[in-house]
Amino acid sequence: EQEPVSGITCDKNQAKVTLIGVPDQPGIASKIFEALSRENMNVDMIIQNVGQEGLTDLSFTVPRGNADQAKEILSKLADAVGIKDVVLTERIAKVSIVGVGMRSHSGVAAKMFSRLAAEGINIMMISTSEIKISCVIHSKYTELAVRTLHEAFELGMKPTPNRKK
Amino acid sequence: EQEPVSGITCDKNQAKVTLIGVPDQPGIASKIFEALSRENMNVDMIIQNVGQEGLTDLSFTVPRGNADQAKEILSKLADAVGIKDVVLTERIAKVSIVGVGMRSHSGVAAKMFSRLAAEGINIMMISTSEIKISCVIHSKYTELAVRTLHEAFELGMKPTPNRKK
Numbered sequence A, B: 001e002q003e004p005v006s007g008i009t010c011d012k013n014q015a016k017v018t019l020i021g022v023p024d025q026p027g028i029a030s031k032i033f034e035a036l037s038r039e040n041m042n043v044d045m046i047i048q049n050v051g052q053e054g055l056t057d058l059s060f061t062v063p064r065g066n067a068d069q070a071k072e073i074l075s076k077l078a079d080a081v082g083i084k085d086v087v088l089t090e091r092i093a094k095v096s097i098v099g100v101g102m103r104s105h106s107g108v109a110a111k112m113f114s115r116l117a118a119e120g121i122n123i124m125m126i127s128t129s130e131i132k133i134s135c136v137i138h139s140k141y142t143e144l145a146v147r148t149l150h151e152a153f154e155l156g157m158k159p160t161p162n163r164k165k
């Protein structure tokens, strides 16, 4: 059976903005991204989980150089629409396993998460696509996480274009 | 400039399991997916946002036929590791815009979210990859959402292999 994971990527150049207590009603997500779009802000990840009691949290990542501007834009909007807080976290890294063969494999996710846990690395955020499982972790663990996942999925340590994307 | 969005996809065959009040410590995510993997459960999306006060929520989707089994597996684990609740929602649809040209465009996200909002469709979850922005909505809005997004991104209504994936 084909090895499901073909590479590890990491991105240490992002910062995370989390909006806490976002009113879970139509129109709020659009206001958030319209505000960012008006300032031509680039956004990489967007993560929103389900709400409870009419509120949810929404996180997105931007290049670290744009972090302060993103926080400022959202802080203004937060007052206007009733978002409770805007939290900026700069020292994050996004570490991903990539593979066409891994679609739907709960076992691949389990292995990624358990190897990170074994190194004491807390997983702050998780997001997936058909070919990728991404974890956001504290940036201080980046190199340890990448080495750990290379070993876990037997990918060898030769430099690949993916490895420091 | 190239049209950033090249297609709309939707999946009405998934159900969502949300674990509420997940201890935000290394090893919990791995236990969750090890439990699913032992039963050979297929998982599509995994979404986890940042925690507060040591707790976070973690959602994942499974084929609707496996929803009860997934809930049962996680309910057992929840007791063991201190997860507060396991909530199953079956009537969901995942609607996505796809495009190689849309990477980092906050404007594309803003447009998707605002067109859904204009139809009164609440966005329950958001997840992105480099080429895709996915929203989980109530399944009753699926056809309306797909039509709305086709119009928004001027994609025409001729059937494409993507459209009902």
Ligand SMILES: C[C@@H](O)[C@H](N)C(=O)O
Pocket (backbone or CB within 6 Å): A022, A023, A024, A025, A026, A027, A028, A029, A030, A048, A056, A058, B113, B117, B121, B122, B123, B124
């Ligand atoms: C929280 C936000 O996504 C809201 N549910 C909306 O649809 O805009």
Ligand SMILES: C[C@@H](O)[C@H](N)C(=O)O
Pocket (backbone or CB within 6 Å): A113, A117, A121, A122, A123, A124, B022, B023, B024, B025, B026, B027, B028, B029, B030, B048, B056, B058
């Ligand atoms: C919540 C869960 O992801 C936890 N942070 C872990 O690392 O396992």
